[in-house]
Amino acid sequence: MKKILSSSKLIVLVALMLSVAIFTFGCGDDGFSVSEVQHDPFAFTGEITINGTVASFSPDDPNLFGVMDTNELMQCGRFDCGAWIMPTLYSGGHTPTVSQGDNVVLTGEFVNIGGMVTFQVTNVDVGNNIMNQIPSN
Amino acid sequence: MNTLSLVMRNITRRKGRFIFTLLGIAIGMAAFVALLALGGGMRAEIRNQAQAMGANLIVTPTDWCTFDQISIFTGEPLPASLSSEVLDEIRDIEGIFVAPYLTQASAIDMTPVAVIGIEVETMKEFSQWEMAEGQYFSTDADRSVVLGASIANQFDLGLGQEVIIRGESFPIVGVLEPVDNLDDLGVYLPIPVVQEAFEIDDNISYIGVQVENIENVESYRAAILDRVNVAVSSDEQLLESVLAILGSVEVTLQAVAAISLVAASFGIVNTMMTAIYERRREIGILRSIGSKRADIFKIFMLESAIYGLLGGVIGSAVGVLVSLFAAPTIMAGFDQIMKGASLEASIEPMTIVTAIGLSIAIAVVAGLYPAWKASNLTPVEAISYE
Numbered sequence: 001m002k003k004i005l006s007s008s009k010l011i012v013l014v015a016l017m018l019s020v021a022i023f024t025f026g027c028g029d030d031g032f033s034v035s036e037v038q039h040d041p042f043a044f045t046g047e048i049t050i051n052g053t054v055a056s057f058s059p060d061d062p063n064l065f066g067v068m069d070t071n072e073l074m075q076c077g078r079f080d081c082g083a084w085i086m087p088t089l090y091s092g093g094h095t096p097t098v099s100q101g102d103n104v105v106l107t108g109e110f111v112n113i114g115g116m117v118t119f120q121v122t123n124v125d126v127g128n129n130i131m132n133q134i135p136s137n
Numbered sequence: 138m139n140t141l142s143l144v145m146r147n148i149t150r151r152k153g154r155f156i157f158t159l160l161g162i163a164i165g166m167a168a169f170v171a172l173l174a175l176g177g178g179m180r181a182e183i184r185n186q187a188q189a190m191g192a193n194l195i196v197t198p199t200d201w202c203t204f205d206q207i208s209i210f211t212g213e214p215l216p217a218s219l220s221s222e223v224l225d226e227i228r229d230i231e232g233i234f235v236a237p238y239l240t241q242a243s244a245i246d247m248t249p250v251a252v253i254g255i256e257v258e259t260m261k262e263f264s265q266w267e268m269a270e271g272q273y274f275s276t277d278a279d280r281s282v283v284l285g286a287s288i289a290n291q292f293d294l295g296l297g298q299e300v301i302i303r304g305e306s307f308p309i310v311g312v313l314e315p316v317d318n319l320d321d322l323g324v325y326l327p328i329p330v331v332q333e334a335f336e337i338d339d340n341i342s343y344i345g346v347q348v349e350n351i352e353n354v355e356s357y358r359a360a361i362l363d364r365v366n367v368a369v370s371s372d373e374q375l376l377e378s379v380l381a382i383l384g385s386v387e388v389t390l391q392a393v394a395a396i397s398l399v400a401a402s403f404g405i406v407n408t409m410m411t412a413i414y415e416r417r418r419e420i421g422i423l424r425s426i427g428s429k430r431a432d433i434f435k436i437f438m439l440e441s442a443i444y445g446l447l448g449g450v451i452g453s454a455v456g457v458l459v460s461l462f463a464a465p466t467i468m469a470g471f472d473q474i475m476k477g478a479s480l481e482a483s484i485e486p487m488t489i490v491t492a493i494g495l496s497i498a499i500a501v502v503a504g505l506y507p508a509w510k511a512s513n514l515t516p517v518e519a520i521s522y523e
Contacts, residue, residue, distance in 0.1 A: 032249070035213065035214070036249040037244075037249070039241045039243060039252070039335065040241075040243035040244060040252075042303075043243045043244035043245075043247075043301070043302075045247070048247070082200075082216070
């Protein structure tokens with residue numbers, strides 16, 4: 001009986017440690033940030049993942065929106081502080097439902113459309129909306 | 138049997154409860170100590186990086202936000218909005234030596250790298266670089282790259298190979314000697330070449346200024362501001378901006394660790410209250426053979442203090458070990474923020490002493506209520522309890 005009790009305590013301890021380890025190290029990789037790719041987009045070839053925050057929308061194309069670097073947005077406090085807004089074109093079939101301030105993880109590749117560098121995405125993972133967290137809001 | 142041996146026997150009577158209560162304090166304390174040690178290490182390394190830059194003053198555009206200013210120390214690419222006219226105006230001031238920088242970015246093997254435009258002759262003198270391989274640039278028109286030591290090592294690049302930037306190939310003509318700071322992580326080209334590759338007009342990102350007489354740095358700052366409409370910060374001011382951000386992060390993390398200590402203290406309260414119920418007869422017997430209320434109070438307070446002492450010692454030891462062995466792993470993240478930095482835990486003896494003292498103090502406070510409850514039990518109450 002004593003041995004079983006000792007084993008159960010050991011199991012609890014190991015489970016606790018594993019939980020902490022998984023929580024700490026088990027979070028997924030969200031790819032590149034917008035600021036990492038903005039200066040030389042075509043140096044990143046093939047399908048890549050980019051994370052950022054939705055900043056703006058095209059008035060003419062519901063599948064075209066602009067994504068800003070999240071850290072830069074939080075530091076500058078507004079969408080129009082002169083930071084690069086990455087043109088993002090969704091080509092996955094149905095128009096994604098995103099709002100300004102949504103954190104997004106985009107999967108796609110850089111293409112040249114009409115002389116403009118555009119990130120053509122096939123998948124959009126929408127995270128939390130950070131409008132309330134932006135300092136100037 | 139003296140008081141201490143009585144206390145130790147009582148604490149360890151139920152080993153499982155003893156271990157889990159101790160773990161609560163130890164884990165909270167380990168987190169607290171590890172955060173203090175790593176935070177100290179980060180501060181020391183940030184200061185090191187700032188000193189390595191070699192500039193007494195940094196000239197930036199007036200419309201930069203804090204994010205941009207701090208990016209000077211973190212190796213991030215920066216807007217190019219300082220004109221060459223501004224550079225020429227500042228260069229005319231006597232008693233200063235200026236080095237312009239144009240910081241952009243590209244990628245090698247799908248990994249972001251810093252591309253830094255430099256003034257060839259100026260930078261050689263400003264940074265006192267030495268070549269590990271190959272040669273330095275000859276002129277500002279050279280369409281070639283010189284690599285920082287870490288970049289060359291990371292991507293296994295050397296003389297005779299090429300780097301592709303914005304679709305154009307640039308041959309590698311030299312590799313710098315390692316200097317253990319941000320300079321190790323740069324892909325260097327002459328400013329005009331970077332301006333052409335990135336389609337930037339005749340602009341630069343910022344200017345580093347060395348002054349002849351460090352005592353008069355404020356007068357040089359005023360002289361620059363008299364001539365051009367720019368922001369001029371001392372390296373100390375920029376450093377304080379970075380440290381302020383680090384400080385707020387540190388405070389937040391330490392608050393989290395402190396909350397876990399508070400939670401652990403409730404564990405002590407719970408353990409001690411349970412012990413009182415289990416040992417009512419023992420308390421009653423002690424009172425009936427002459428122990429005073431103060432003696433009972435002292436016994437339970439001592440039990441709490443020992444939880445705090447043991448938890449503090451174990452937690453501090455674990456915290457030190459975590460910070461020593463986790464520093465390289467955490468450095469991978471710190472290196473993303475402060476490129477070229479190396480992180481070592483900074484462990485002061487006073488930190489350990491303070492941590493153990495804090496642990497004992499928290500445990501003693503946690504033990505006050507249970508000790509008071511125990512000391513208020515009358516012998517009749519205690520012995521008659523079944």
